[in-house]
């Protein structure tokens with residue numbers, strides 16, 4: 354990546370421009386250095402640019418402010434992108450062929466890592482190590498299931514993990530075994546995966562791996578029109594990789610980070626983590642890489658019956674939140690006092706209430722001060738709590754792709770009552786004055802902002818548009834959805850004065866789509882492609 358010469362001037366013309374501002378429609382942009390010099394008429398563009406400006410001809414389509422993914426996981430996304438992709442593998446033969454091909458193409462890789470396989474692709478839904486040994490006997494193979502709740506491994510992997518017939522199942526997880534011999538069959542789920550397999554693999558990961566993952570994520574984001582992301586779970590290894598990339602000029606996407614808060618349960622330890630986050634926020638404050646705050650995960654997910662609800666699930670489950678109010682509030686109050694932005698993962702209505710109570714406690718304790726806190730996901734919120742979002746100035750950080758009708762059947766079954774008609778109530782949140790910021794939560798969902806926009810504007814499935822929409826009254830006008838994915842996402846990380854709107858003086862962060870969904874219809878988002886991405890005046894992607 355090269356840096357823009359401070360005086361270089363470029364005119365972009367030939368496409369409609371969605372500026373995101375209340376200005377008349379624009380025909381052209383002029384970029385000088387890293388900023389927009391002019392956004393408006395073509396005649397004005399030529400005048401502003403002066404002689405000698407480069408002209409970039411766009412052949413139709415739509416220019417939009419650069420997308421900001423308001424909730425993502427950079428290194429995990431890159432890790433997922435560099436694995437063998439199995440999500441669209443329909444059968445065992447295809448899975449085996451891809452494993453064998455990848456192994457042959459990467460002879461130096463110590464392991465074969467894959468992700469996304471579906472139970473429906475495996476005979477009887479029972480993956481075995483023998484199926485993988487048949488195509489890769491010499492190197493360990495690890496394949497994450499599509500839902501990240503289990504992993505399928507071969508014999509070499511079991512060997513290096515030290516898992517034998519004598520290894521006990523941890524509480525909450527299973528090492529599948531042959532009913533006759535008792536030998537592990539190669540399928541490991543839940544805590545058996547998260548407590549045995551993941552820590553083992555994490556310990557093998559090198560800085561070189563992390564750099565590779567980081568670069569893969571940057572390339573993927575840039576090629577999807579993304580000029581900024583907010584990483585919702587930064588740890589020391591991730592931050593080190595980001596800082597290395599920044600020092601080497603490998604940062605085509607602006608990153609704002611939230612430090613992940615572990616929950617050992619001891620207030621002094623929680624406060625020490627807040628202090629670490631405050632120090633990191635002082636150390637990392639450049640326009641390309643900035644640490645903004647902390648992230649708490651108060652509950653799990655509805656699909657796994659681990660999100661905290663005020664009334665039980667259809668099956669009677671009533672899980673406790675990960676952070677209760679007593680544990681959460683002191684850390685939230687301290688983070689607020691330190692001027693950090695607070696993000697709270699809250700999917701169920703009890704978790705949302707705990708988050709709101711803790712944030713309200715911070716306001717009561719610390720008084721009037723600038724603050725911009727946020728709640729992540731908000732999949733089901735008690736109607737009584739919805740107005741509190743606006744009153745407390747909360748950013749509702751939403752991932753439309755999680756509301757895709759194709760992934761709703763189990764979600765609805767777990768709740769099982771009229772709560773399902775209040776899922777992902779975006780317009781209700783916005784009406785209270787809460788700011789909606791859109792993200793994708795990649796790699797749990799695809800990182801394309803265009804799919805997100807399609808689902809937001811239609812409540813239909815980007816995976817199977819023929820499915821009935823998911824509570825269509827919660828669909829948003831396309832222009833609003835686009836603002837939530839650009840300006841409001843920039844607002845959510847206090848970057849709205851620099852980004853999110855195309856107007857003179859702001860950073861030249863924008864993307865070009867090959868079609869204009871305002872003219873071609875919202876459905877065209879499913880086929881639309883990003884043809885060009887520019888961050889700070891520098892092209893970061895230029896493709897077909």
Ligand SMILES: [Zn+2]
Nearest residue numbers: 424425585794
């Ligand atoms: Zn996340």
